[in-house]
Amino acid sequence: MSKLHSLILLTHSMSLAEKKAFRIRSLRSKSNSDYMILYDIIEKSRELPQGSVLPEFLKKRDGASVETTVKYLYELLLDTMLELKKEQDSFYFLFNKIMKARILFEKSMFDECFGMLGDIIEVAEKYENYYAMLLAARLELDYLLVLNFPNLNEKTLLQKQFKINEALKYVRKINEQSSLYENLKHRIIYKGHARSQKQKDELNDLVFSEISIVASQNQDSFEISKLHQLFQSNYLISVGDYRSALNSYIELNNLFEVNKHLWSNPPIYYLHTLEGVLESLRGIRNYDGMVYFINQLKSIDSQSTGFKINLTCIIFLYELFPHLDNGDFIASISLINSYKDTLYDKLFSLNRARQAELCLYTSLVYFGISEFTKAHKFLNQIILRGKNYYYLPVYRTIRLVNLLILYKLGDFDLIKYEIRSMKRDLMDAAKDYKIESFLFKFLSKELPTIPLKRQQLLEKTLKEMTEIKHDVFEKQILRIFDFTAWVESLLRKTTLSEVLKKRINV
Numbered sequence: 001m002s003k004l005h006s007l008i009l010l011t012h013s014m015s016l017a018e019k020k021a022f023r024i025r026s027l028r029s030k031s032n033s034d035y036m037i038l039y040d041i042i043e044k045s046r047e048l049p050q051g052s053v054l055p056e057f058l059k060k061r062d063g064a065s066v067e068t069t070v071k072y073l074y075e076l077l078l079d080t081m082l083e084l085k086k087e088q089d090s091f092y093f094l095f096n097k098i099m100k101a102r103i104l105f106e107k108s109m110f111d112e113c114f115g116m117l118g119d120i121i122e123v124a125e126k127y128e129n130y131y132a133m134l135l136a137a138r139l140e141l142d143y144l145l146v147l148n149f150p151n152l153n154e155k156t157l158l159q160k161q162f163k164i165n166e167a168l169k170y171v172r173k174i175n176e177q178s179s180l181y182e183n184l185k186h187r188i189i190y191k192g193h194a195r196s197q198k199q200k201d202e203l204n205d206l207v208f209s210e211i212s213i214v215a216s217q218n219q220d221s222f223e224i225s226k227l228h229q230l231f232q233s234n235y236l237i238s239v240g241d242y243r244s245a246l247n248s249y250i251e252l253n254n255l256f257e258v259n260k261h262l263w264s265n266p267p268i269y270y271l272h273t274l275e276g277v278l279e280s281l282r283g284i285r286n287y288d289g290m291v292y293f294i295n296q297l298k299s300i301d302s303q304s305t306g307f308k309i310n311l312t313c314i315i316f317l318y319e320l321f322p323h324l325d326n327g328d329f330i331a332s333i334s335l336i337n338s339y340k341d342t343l344y345d346k347l348f349s350l351n352r353a354r355q356a357e358l359c360l361y362t363s364l365v366y367f368g369i370s371e372f373t374k375a376h377k378f379l380n381q382i383i384l385r386g387k388n389y390y391y392l393p394v395y396r397t398i399r400l401v402n403l404l405i406l407y408k409l410g411d412f413d414l415i416k417y418e419i420r421s422m423k424r425d426l427m428d429a430a431k432d433y434k435i436e437s438f439l440f441k442f443l444s445k446e447l448p449t450i451p452l453k454r455q456q457l458l459e460k461t462l463k464e465m466t467e468i469k470h471d472v473f474e475k476q477i478l479r480i481f482d483f484t485a486w487v488e489s490l491l492r493k494t495t496l497s498e499v500l501k502k503r504i505n506v
Contacts, residue, residue, distance in 0.1 A: 003067070003070050003071060003074065004053070004054065004066075004070050006074065007042065007070050007073060007074045007077075008042050008045070008053060009352070010074065010077055010078075011039065011042045011043060011077065012042070012348075012352075013351055013352070014077070014081075015304060015305060015306030015307075016305045016306065017084060017304065017305065017306070018077075018080060018081055018084060018306075019043075021080050021083065021084055022039075022076070022077060022080045025076075025080055025083075026076075034061050034064045034065075034069045035069050035072050035073040035076065037057065037060055037061055038053075038057050038061075038069050038070070038073055039073055041053055041056050041057055041060075054066065057069075082096075088264065088265040088266070088304075089264040089265060090123065090127045090129060090264070091129060091132070091264070093123075094120055094123060094124055094127075094129055094132040094136075095132060095135075097116060097119070097120050098117075098120060098132065098135055098136055098139070100116060101113050101116040101117050101120065101136070101139065102139070104116060105143055110143075110147065113143065114140065114143070117136050117137075117139060117140045117143075118140075120132065120133075120136040121133055121136050121137055121140070121163075124136060126261070127261070127262055128221065128222050128223060128262060130167045130170050130171050130174070131171065133167050134164060134167050134168065134171065137160065137163060137164050137167070138164065140160065141157075141160060141161070141164075144157075170221060170224075173213055173216075173221075173224055174221075174223050174224060174227070176209075176213055177210070177213050177214075177223075177224055177227040177228065177231070178227060180206050180209055180210045180213070180231060181227050181230055181231045181234070183206055184203070184206050184231060184234055184235060184238070185234060187203070187206075187238075188234065188238050189472070189476070190472060191472060200239050203235065203238070203239070206231075206235075207235065210228070210231050214228050222255070222259050222262055225255055226252065226255060226256075226273075229248050229249070229251055229252035229255060230252065230273075230276075232245075232248045233245045233246075233248035233249050233252065233277075233280070234280065236248060237280055237283075237284055242284055242286055242289075245280075245284075246281070246286065246289045249277045249280075249281075249289075249293070250292065252273065252277070253274070253277075253292075253293065253296055256270050256273065265302075266302040266303075266304045266307035267300060267302070268307070270300070271297070271300065271307075271311060271314070274293050274296055274297055275314055277293050278290055278293050278294070278314075278318045281293070282318070282321050282325070282479075283479060285325070285504065287321075287322040287325075290318055290321075290322070293318075294315060294318050294319060297311060297314060297315050297318075298315060305349075306349065306351075309343070309346050309349045309350055310350055310351060310354055312339070312342055312343050313343060313350055313354045313357075313358055314354075316335070316339050316343055316358075317357060317358070317361060319335060320332055320335055320336075320361060320365075323335065324361065324364060324365060324368075325500065325504060326500060326501055326504050327368065327495075327496060327497035327498065327499070327500030327501045327504070328497070328501075329365055329368035329369045329497055330369070332365040332368070333365060333366075333369060336362060336365060343358070344358075344362075347359075347381075352389060352392065353392055353394070355381075355382065355389075356382050356389050356392050356394050356395065356398065357394060359378045359379060359381050359382050359398075360378075360379070360382070360394060360397065360398050360401065360480070360481075362378045363375040363376070363378040363379045363401060363405070364401065364481055366378065367401070367404065367405060367408075367496075368496055368497060370408075372405050372408040372409050373409070375405050376402070376405045376406075376409065379398055379401060379402050379405065382395070382398055383398065383399070383402060394480065396422075396433075396436070396477070397477055397480050397481065399418065399422055400435075400436065400439060400477075400481075400483065401481060402418065403415055403418060403419070403439065403443055404483075404486060406418065407443060415443055415444070416444065419440050419443065419444060422436070422440070423440065433474055433476075433477050434467075434468050434471060434474055435468055435474055435477055435478065435483055435484070438464060438465070438468060439483060439487075442461070442487060457491060458491040458492070461487060461488075461491060462488070462491075465484040465487060465488070468484060469484055482500065482503070485499045485500050485503060486499075
């Protein structure tokens, strides 16, 4: 990715607060500064091809150093964002203070340095930021050593060393707990949920290790408790104990609620946790269990405009999924209409991942009610800006859905072109999906023969689709949209809605 491309992505991702802060910061500079002219061009280029940015800049600033201007603006934007973060997030605040304490020591302002380090250690303990506490406490001892331990008795020295050793123990346990959770998630993703006693037993090594870590914890720790509940809930889902998993998720939410002082501002990590919970519940089709956590999302309050619009999008999506997964496209359209002002009119205020998700799922709804032109319009908002979205995992799914829409629109020449293009891209990918190869073959070779040999093709295709549906890796794309349901609806001469309803009740 070129530096200019990165700069464009960074600029378009800025919140209103970040844009305002950048403008204020830039007031000291001349209005015709190269970097401000470039910023204005990029800011206005959302609806224009990305390739138009550089020619437009050179047109206004002929002879300017593009590389230097891009690099300077990129760093300036990051510095502006960092300044805002220091006021919103304890993590940024603490590490910024550590840098200031180092400067104070270098300037021989020792009392001020040690006073600041003491404050950092106190705040870090309050927010359970053991990494910041370790760094500050270690710096304190290093500086005391350089100064020959002024006015420091051995007992106090030992107490400071003991505090560091205790923090190291917590960090080690957090790392061990994180590793177990990561290993569990990896096994679930690549091996699937346990479907036999033998497969359950294969998880015992992780379960026993996890229990031993929690049992050895003699003091409450938010991070370890959070990881414990995440591990437990995901393990319980993997072995089919959905009721207990839901209870574990509720305990996880309660843990966050009683530790609000540990939330960042805005509460991004809490949002990510709730989204993970909802995604897991959707994966096991526990739509009733999702209601509680959707209400928790709605109760989150933040002054950040960018955070609020992305929060609104997540709420909308998880309200939509029960209708969409059940093939209830009429209810889905009604929900879309209710979010027009609060969400759809602010589409480009969302981050790029959310834009892509919103356009994809909205397109699927219109596809389900046979409004194919509208479905294509939403996808085109992403496809025509492909360079900005191609790195997202959901982008491949968007292109697949686009093939189905093109078929319904009767644009068979474009289908052939798109399939060739996608095959070229997949050659560079680390992994391709069976469903992609299946759809390429179905759309280009087998689909035209349906009227002649429908029953024969149905039997052959259903067998192949069954294998795909039971492939753990394929489920990662089928959970977004069940392409096999669409194929089945064509072969059985029924609606997509009817096939989805039938499958959800199996």
